Amino acid sequence: MLIAATAAVTTACATVAPQDATWTAYGGNFGGGRYSDLRDIGPGNVARLEVAWTYHTGDASLEAADKGKAAFEATPIVVDGLLFVSTPFNRVIALDAETGSERWRFDPELDRTARFSEVTSRGVSTWLDGRAATNAPCRRRIVFGTLDARLFAIDAMTGRRCGDFGRDGEVSLKDGVRVLSPGAYQVTSPPAIIGDSIIVGSAIGDNRAADLERGIVRAYDARTGALRWTWDPIPATADDPAAKTWEGESRMHTGAANAWSVITADEERGLVFVPTGSPSPDFYGGLRLGDNRYANSIVALNATTGKVAWDFQVVHHDLWDYDVASQPVLATITKDGRRVPAVLAGTKMGHLFVLDRVTGQPVFPVEERPVPQSDVPGERTSPTQPFPTHPGPLVPQGLTADQVWGANDADRDWCRAELARVRSDGMFTPPAVQGSLVFPGQIGGMHWGGVAFDPHRERVIVNTNRLAMIVRLIPRDQESDAPNIPSNNRLGGEFARQAGTPFAMFRYPFLAPSRVPCTAPPWGVLSAVDLRSGRVSWEVPLGNITGTPDGETLGSINLGGALIAGDLVFIGAAMDEALRAFDIETGRLLWKGTLPASAQATPMTYRVGGRQFVVIAAGGDGKRLGTKTGDAVVAFALPGQVDERDTGANAG
Numbered sequence: 001m002l003i004a005a006t007a008a009v010t011t012a013c014a015t016v017a018p019q020d021a022t023w024t025a026y027g028g029n030f031g032g033g034r035y036s037d038l039r040d041i042g043p044g045n046v047a048r049l050e051v052a053w054t055y056h057t058g059d060a061s062l063e064a065a066d067k068g069k070a071a072f073e074a075t076p077i078v079v080d081g082l083l084f085v086s087t088p089f090n091r092v093i094a095l096d097a098e099t100g101s102e103r104w105r106f107d108p109e110l111d112r113t114a115r116f117s118e119v120t121s122r123g124v125s126t127w128l129d130g131r132a133a134t135n136a137p138c139r140r141r142i143v144f145g146t147l148d149a150r151l152f153a154i155d156a157m158t159g160r161r162c163g164d165f166g167r168d169g170e171v172s173l174k175d176g177v178r179v180l181s182p183g184a185y186q187v188t189s190p191p192a193i194i195g196d197s198i199i200v201g202s203a204i205g206d207n208r209a210a211d212l213e214r215g216i217v218r219a220y221d222a223r224t225g226a227l228r229w230t231w232d233p234i235p236a237t238a239d240d241p242a243a244k245t246w247e248g249e250s251r252m253h254t255g256a257a258n259a260w261s262v263i264t265a266d267e268e269r270g271l272v273f274v275p276t277g278s279p280s281p282d283f284y285g286g287l288r289l290g291d292n293r294y295a296n297s298i299v300a301l302n303a304t305t306g307k308v309a310w311d312f313q314v315v316h317h318d319l320w321d322y323d324v325a326s327q328p329v330l331a332t333i334t335k336d337g338r339r340v341p342a343v344l345a346g347t348k349m350g351h352l353f354v355l356d357r358v359t360g361q362p363v364f365p366v367e368e369r370p371v372p373q374s375d376v377p378g379e380r381t382s383p384t385q386p387f388p389t390h391p392g393p394l395v396p397q398g399l400t401a402d403q404v405w406g407a408n409d410a411d412r413d414w415c416r417a418e419l420a421r422v423r424s425d426g427m428f429t430p431p432a433v434q435g436s437l438v439f440p441g442q443i444g445g446m447h448w449g450g451v452a453f454d455p456h457r458e459r460v461i462v463n464t465n466r467l468a469m470i471v472r473l474i475p476r477d478q479e480s481d482a483p484n485i486p487s488n489n490r491l492g493g494e495f496a497r498q499a500g501t502p503f504a505m506f507r508y509p510f511l512a513p514s515r516v517p518c519t520a521p522p523w524g525v526l527s528a529v530d531l532r533s534g535r536v537s538w539e540v541p542l543g544n545i546t547g548t549p550d551g552e553t554l555g556s557i558n559l560g561g562a563l564i565a566g567d568l569v570f571i572g573a574a575m576d577e578a579l580r581a582f583d584i585e586t587g588r589l590l591w592k593g594t595l596p597a598s599a600q601a602t603p604m605t606y607r608v609g610g611r612q613f614v615v616i617a618a619g620g621d622g623k624r625l626g627t628k629t630g631d632a633v634v635a636f637a638l639p640g641q642v643d644e645r646d647t648g649a650n651a652g
Contacts, residue, residue, distance in 0.1 A: 072619020145187025215258020390534025543574025
């Protein structure tokens with residue numbers, strides 16, 4: 001029966017793929033689903049996959065002050081037979097999609113002696129000018145933002161600047177923004193394209209202080225670079241319906257709430273869906289009391305005017321760095337016998353909200369449940385938080401003494417003693433001076449890797465983390481006694497001043513002295529969720545951080561996302577140097593390919609020259625995870641006429 005049902009699904013899903021198949025946006029298209037109908041590679045032959053070509057960008061050999069922070073997180077796009085990829089230092093490279101040979105490269109000439117909050121680029125976007133002549137320069141444009149807050153448009157065929165866009169092909173995104181620290185106001189995600197508009201947000205280092213840059217979202221004319229509209233996620237005027245959720249004039253003395261992740265476009269409805277983060281700073285909200293509506297939300301904007309169509313807040317008055325890190329995903333699902341256009345919002349809390357795309361109302365019920373309250377002077381926690389009923393949380397939410405894990409008795413005893421010293425009241429335990437357990441931590445649950453959606457099966461594939469953090473507020477008069485943190489990375493510990501507030505902040509992962517988590521494995525999980533029922537279909541460990549056969553059951557902390565290609569799920573993301581393929585029906589691991597570095601990135605697929613390729617950026621993430629770094633773009637394919645080759649070992 002199961003075999004017959006599986007065959008029926010496969011037959012129903014099958015489509016006749018074109019000779020060539022493209023990947024035109026970060027998420028496959030601007031709806032963000034990261035799905036392809038290509039089935040040249042399937043469960044029956046995926047074990048034969050081999051490296052078709054490898055290209056090295058040359059970023060690994062660059063001299064840069066922040067080289068140690070560089071993370072190669074890009075997902076390439078493919079159009080017109082060319083593959084376009086961006087490097088952590090915003091160099092854009094065009095490759096022959098079949099052979100991996102370089103066609104051109106563009107360098108925006110960042111000041112690499114500068115210090116940046118983040119050193120990454122998750123990709124570029126493309127726009128085709130349908131009014132231009134077929135062979136006109138810049139008819140097809142590659143559009144991207146930079147670490148130093150510039151927006152570029154360059155010719156897809158040559159890599160030359162589009163001179164009619166802004167000033168010689170670039171627009172300053174610092175215009176109209178009170179930039180306090182240039183290295184902390186950036187663009188790290190590819191812009192959204194809708195019609196002839198480019199929609200772009202920003203990445204802001206939001207724990208520096210309370211009063212920071214505002215996380216405005218802007219639309220620009222794709223031909224000229226002219227500004228069309230601006231939307232501020234912190235209500236700028238008292239007549240904005242959201243202003244009443246910011247107590248007093250607090251909305252005028254904060255910042256951030258920015259859209260640093262990928263914005264999604266719905267061309268049919270003329271909407272863009274903006275994922276927003278927390279107002280500044282993350283861990284003390286006494287100067288921004290209230291729910292802080294529009295922050296930590298999915299906000300649907302009219303793409304022509306920038307006006308709010310609807311908004312849905314996933315966290316009220318965020319105190320946990322629970323930004324909406326995942327790209328919203330457009331999906332049409334079957335609910336009570338009718339087809340519902342939806343938008344999927346994955347969160348760091350491990351919640352998956354399924355919202356009606358037209359109204360913003362939950363498709364499955366969402367309950368406001370009481371949550372722990374703060375005892376920090378000046379703070380006032382939201383009395384409730386939203387919890388979706390279907391699906392339930394995809395990760396554990398909270399940790400008790402009897403749930404503590406350790407590799408041995410000494411580890412477990414240490415973890416229990418440490419847990420007893422901090423506040424641990426379950427999900428949404430607020431930060432405290434004595435320290436609070438935050439589980440899941442700020443890397444999720446789900447993080448920027450987000451979710452992939454199979455429109456035929458109506459199934460979501462999502463990878464999650466199961467790592468707890470301890471967050472400690474440090475009174476300002478004790479700031480000099482803050483821990484010395486030489487590494488200042490996500491798995492070592494992070495200190496933030498939160499200037500202008502009564503408290504600095506120190507956060508660190510809840511690890512035993514042996515450096516294994518105090519939470520039970522698997523520490524990284526890949527899950528499938530059936531959106532017809534709202535239930536989890538399967539979940540399996542993801543990654544291997546020990547390098548032993550038994551390590552596959554432990555899973556790994558992961559950053560990056562999944563690709564659905566026909567009947568397969570491809571994913572890197574874990575701390576080991578591997579790209580994996582799973583059966584989408586069962587979650588069974590079918591293949592594991594070796595990479596030259598870990599892949600904190602999301603794979604993509606396309607067909608060119610009659611051959612399907614699966615490509616991933618393998619460059620590691622030294623700052624966040626301490627994984628093996630590099631600068632490789634690796635293409636896998638079934639054995640064929642293109643020999644294995646390394647096409648860019650000396651690129652630079």
